Amino acid sequence: MTKKKMLLLGDEAIAQGAIDAGISGFYGYPGTPSTEIIEYAQHSKEAAERNIHRTWSANEKTAAEGALGMSYAGKRSMATMKHVGLNVAMDPFVNSGVTGANGGNIVTVADDPSMHSSQNEQDSRILGKFAFIPILEPCDQQEAYDMVFYGYELSEKYKTPVMMRITTRLAHSRAGVEVRDKIAQNEGSLPEDKRQFVLLPGIARRRYKNVLEMQKDLKNESEISGWNKYIDGKDKSMGIIACGLGYNYLMENFVDDECPYPVVKVCQYPVPEKMIKKLVEECDKVLVLEEGMPMVEEDLRGLLDRDVKVIGRISGELPRDGELDPNKVRVALGMPSIKGEAIPELVAPRPPKLCAGCGHADMYNALNEAVKDKYGDGHVFSDIGCYTLGALPPFEAINSCVDMGASITMAKGAADAGLFPAIAVIGDSTFTHSGMTGLLDAVLDKSNVILFIGDNSTTGMTGGQKSCAEGRVVQLVKGLGVDPDHIRMINPVKKNHEEFVKIIEEELAFNGVSVIIPQRECMQTLRKKTKAAKK
Amino acid sequence: MKCDIILAGVGGQGILSIATVLGYAAVESGLYLKQAEVHGMSQRGGDVQSHFRISDKPIHSDLVPLGKADIIVSIEPMESLRYLPYLSETGYLVTNTTPFINITNYPKIEDVLAEIKKQPRHIAVDADSIAKELKNPRGMNMVIAGAASVFMDLDFELMKKSIQVIFGRKGEEIVASNIAALEAGREFSLKNK
Numbered sequence: 001m002t003k004k005k006m007l008l009l010g011d012e013a014i015a016q017g018a019i020d021a022g023i024s025g026f027y028g029y030p031g032t033p034s035t036e037i038i039e040y041a042q043h044s045k046e047a048a049e050r051n052i053h054r055t056w057s058a059n060e061k062t063a064a065e066g067a068l069g070m071s072y073a074g075k076r077s078m079a080t081m082k083h084v085g086l087n088v089a090m091d092p093f094v095n096s097g098v099t100g101a102n103g104g105n106i107v108t109v110a111d112d113p114s115m116h117s118s119q120n121e122q123d124s125r126i127l128g129k130f131a132f133i134p135i136l137e138p139c140d141q142q143e144a145y146d147m148v149f150y151g152y153e154l155s156e157k158y159k160t161p162v163m164m165r166i167t168t169r170l171a172h173s174r175a176g177v178e179v180r181d182k183i184a185q186n187e188g189s190l191p192e193d194k195r196q197f198v199l200l201p202g203i204a205r206r207r208y209k210n211v212l213e214m215q216k217d218l219k220n221e222s223e224i225s226g227w228n229k230y231i232d233g234k235d236k237s238m239g240i241i242a243c244g245l246g247y248n249y250l251m252e253n254f255v256d257d258e259c260p261y262p263v264v265k266v267c268q269y270p271v272p273e274k275m276i277k278k279l280v281e282e283c284d285k286v287l288v289l290e291e292g293m294p295m296v297e298e299d300l301r302g303l304l305d306r307d308v309k310v311i312g313r314i315s316g317e318l319p320r321d322g323e324l325d326p327n328k329v330r331v332a333l334g335m336p337s338i339k340g341e342a343i344p345e346l347v348a349p350r351p352p353k354l355c356a357g358c359g360h361a362d363m364y365n366a367l368n369e370a371v372k373d374k375y376g377d378g379h380v381f382s383d384i385g386c387y388t389l390g391a392l393p394p395f396e397a398i399n400s401c402v403d404m405g406a407s408i409t410m411a412k413g414a415a416d417a418g419l420f421p422a423i424a425v426i427g428d429s430t431f432t433h434s435g436m437t438g439l440l441d442a443v444l445d446k447s448n449v450i451l452f453i454g455d456n457s458t459t460g461m462t463g464g465q466k467s468c469a470e471g472r473v474v475q476l477v478k479g480l481g482v483d484p485d486h487i488r489m490i491n492p493v494k495k496n497h498e499e500f501v502k503i504i505e506e507e508l509a510f511n512g513v514s515v516i517i518p519q520r521e522c523m524q525t526l527r528k529k530t531k532a533a534k535k
Numbered sequence: 536m537k538c539d540i541i542l543a544g545v546g547g548q549g550i551l552s553i554a555t556v557l558g559y560a561a562v563e564s565g566l567y568l569k570q571a572e573v574h575g576m577s578q579r580g581g582d583v584q585s586h587f588r589i590s591d592k593p594i595h596s597d598l599v600p601l602g603k604a605d606i607i608v609s610i611e612p613m614e615s616l617r618y619l620p621y622l623s624e625t626g627y628l629v630t631n632t633t634p635f636i637n638i639t640n641y642p643k644i645e646d647v648l649a650e651i652k653k654q655p656r657h658i659a660v661d662a663d664s665i666a667k668e669l670k671n672p673r674g675m676n677m678v679i680a681g682a683a684s685v686f687m688d689l690d691f692e693l694m695k696k697s698i699q700v701i702f703g704r705k706g707e708e709i710v711a712s713n714i715a716a717l718e719a720g721r722e723f724s725l726k727n728k
Contacts, residue, residue: 005562007558035574169598172573173586173597174570174571175567175569175594176567245596248595252600253600327601337601338600339601340620340626341620346646347642348613348641349638350580350614350637352580353580353581353637355579386579389579463574
């Protein structure tokens with residue numbers, strides 16, 4: 001029988017895998033490189049037919065909790081997020097390691113080594129390990145698809161959440177994937193122990209002991225599941241531990257997969273200790289290839305009770321930061337580096353910028369005139385979204401971008417310290433993600449801040465996903481207690497520039513919380529709508 | 536058979552439609568394919584690239600190794616040069632000559648074209664003009680895809696078929712004009728290689 005093959009991004013392979021493996025609900029917040037998992041499910045006919053939950057959540061924390069609730073009710077669920085999104089979801093994530101799961105629960109986290117679209121390159125494997133949650137790290141699109149099936153089995157067998165860790169290269173790379181027959185969704189069922197999810201200290205202590213006890217079983221699974229492999233090689237001068245995509249970059253350097261060194265391919269954690277110990281016994285030194293931070297390399301030094309030379313990112317054979325690639329691995333293997341010609345000097349950098357006609361540009365033009373030109377640079381706290389590009393020329397208008405929602409709270413803290421003016425700039429989707437609670441703080445303290453909510457009615461930077469704030473920004477701001485006289489609406493277009501500047505000046509004169517809402521649709525979503533209307 | 540390609544351009548120019556056409560033809564031919572794309576922040580008018588790999592054997596890395604690309608295919612001249620470290624000693628550089636200027640320090644176009652001409656194996660085609668002559672200015676991408684097709688071991692008929700599949704729902708006229716663009720690009724390369 002020829003199996004059906006689909007051409008899928010890594011993200012899409014995970015979504016299709018989950019649909020085929022009987023998922024009942026996806027929960028997530030858009031974040032590059034994880035966004036396409038839920039987008040795919042939203043466009044999938046099969047997901048619609050199976051009535052699978054697939055709308056966006058307000059943030060990663062609410063997503064992880066939603067997925068955990070679905071697991072409590074006995075069904076298979078998945079939370080999706082980018083690596084920094086896991087920081088937002090850490091509270092439910094770490095505690096779900098202790099509560100465990102009922103229906104299969106997978107938390108898919110997409111890391112971004114080299115920071116193609118992120119503030120940092122933290123490695124989610126470390127957080128999975130921290131929470132005692134087993135981790136799957138597929139090295140290609142087919143494994144990503146197949147591992148979803150296995151992940152749900154593992155989750156339901158041990159009643160534990162499972163982390164699926166991918167990185168940008170897999171998330172956004174397309175390849176052929178053979179798909180399997182679909183599994184029916186679980187019937188709902190409550191946990192056998194009705195106090196399983198009650199983390200009162202007495203119960204939590206008991207559950208935590210169980211979780212610690214379970215680790216040896218999870219380690220055993222890592223030895224026998226088949227995802228981790230010991231591949232023998234003749235040349236024992238070096239052994240290689242190749243994790244996730246590191247395995248691909250290793251094999252890329254040998255013709256017909258003929259790597260002369262013994263290799264342990266690691267795609268499931270906790271690490272397969274027996275395989276690694278065998279490798280160390282047999283080889284003079286060990287090279288560790290891993291995407292992200294040197295987690296296995298660090299662990300290895302604690303795992304072994306004998307001296308063996310361990311090389312990798314810590315020892316400097318591989319760069320400490322940035323994603324791996326075939327050439328970096330080549331150099332670590334002791335093979336000569338290959339490179340084409342250097343980039344000619346005349347090639348100029350081409351950083352991203354706001355789209356032509358974007359309302360954020362009008363916002364920054366007005367803001368610069370009213371604040372930067374008058375009070376100098378250094379007064380504007382911003383946030384995560386397209387408007388972060390306001391840091392670059394020609395605007396150079398903002399002074400911070402730290403985490404989702406930090407614009408408001410940092411402006412408030414700076415105002416508390418006496419900074420005037422203290423301005424915050426956030427988008428509508430980021431506002432409902434993590435900005436509302438910060439605004440409440442400012443309202444309760446009557447802080448002297450001006451908050452700009454650049455309402456383009458979408459989650460722009462990730463490609464125009466539905467914003468949870470859609471159509472309700474003013475209501476939310478009012479509901480949080482901002483004085484209606486200081487909630488100012490403006491259509492950010494060129495002809496309104498003077499009016500915009502005047503509004504800012506008026507609110508600068510007011511000592512308290514002001515919210516200015518420049519509201520105009522995102523150029524990209526507008527273009528898509530116009531295009532769709534023409535068809 | 537293996538062919539490693541770096542597709543280059545500026546975010547929003549649509550390098551992915553070239554990848555889609557090539558990808559369809561490759562998969563129809565029963566080849567393995569891996570294609571790494573750029574999504575997210577860098578799409579907003581910044582430099583973008585896609586690593587496109589096809590082979591009759593399984594492919595490991597999603598990234599083309601440095602110095603191993605068989606072709607750089609670029610829809611913007613300066614962007615074609617950004618990826619020279621990937622081009623192999625025997626590789627081809629296929630690029631559009633019409634610049635996309637959205638930065639203030641864009642170099643003189645004559646200097647950019649002079650750099651391109653230094654490449655021993657290059658095709659520099661004014662894809663924008665060819666597409667305009669065909670009354671299909673948006674078919675510029677397909678001109679470039681056609682120009683690059685000469686250096687790939689892919690069935691050209693399958694590439695035409697993929698245009699039919701991909702643009703089919705937009706109507707026969709669009710399909711025909713994109714196939715014409717693809718053919719014009721191929722013809723240019725055959726004459727100038």
